[in-house]
Amino acid sequence: xxxxxxxxxxxxxxxxxxxxxxxxxxxxxxxxxxxxxxxxxxxxxxxxxxxxxxxxxxxxxxxxxxxxxxxxxxxxxxxxxxxxxxxxxxxxxxxxx
Numbered sequence: 641x642x643x644x645x646x647x648x649x650x651x652x653x654x655x656x657x658x659x660x661x662x663x664x665x666x667x668x669x670x671x672x673x674x675x676x677x678x679x680x681x682x683x684x685x686x687x688x689x690x691x692x693x694x695x696x697x698x699x700x701x702x703x704x705x706x707x708x709x710x711x712x713x714x715x716x717x718x719x720x721x722x723x724x725x726x727x728x729x730x731x732x733x734x735x736x737x
């Protein structure tokens with residue numbers, strides 16, 4: 641290209657954040673599919689907090705997320721072998737309701 645001309649990306653070079661996330665197996669709102677689901681399988685990087693946040697959706701207050709974390713912990717206490725709500729295992733199936 642000539643100097644000073646803006647570079648125009650080709651269609652193959654245009655990759656949005658969401659496309660990259662899908663291709664990598666991740667998602668910006670990885671918990672979105674949780675809403676309405678009866679169970680959730682824990683994915684890498686998730687915590688009860690991020691799962692609760694996904695269930696409540698954007699704009700949820702920290703207080704409501706904390707309350708949802710407590711609800712999820714009580715619902716799954718006997719299913720979390722560590723006995724610690726901060727230590728959930730990838731691949732573990734959690735009840736959401």
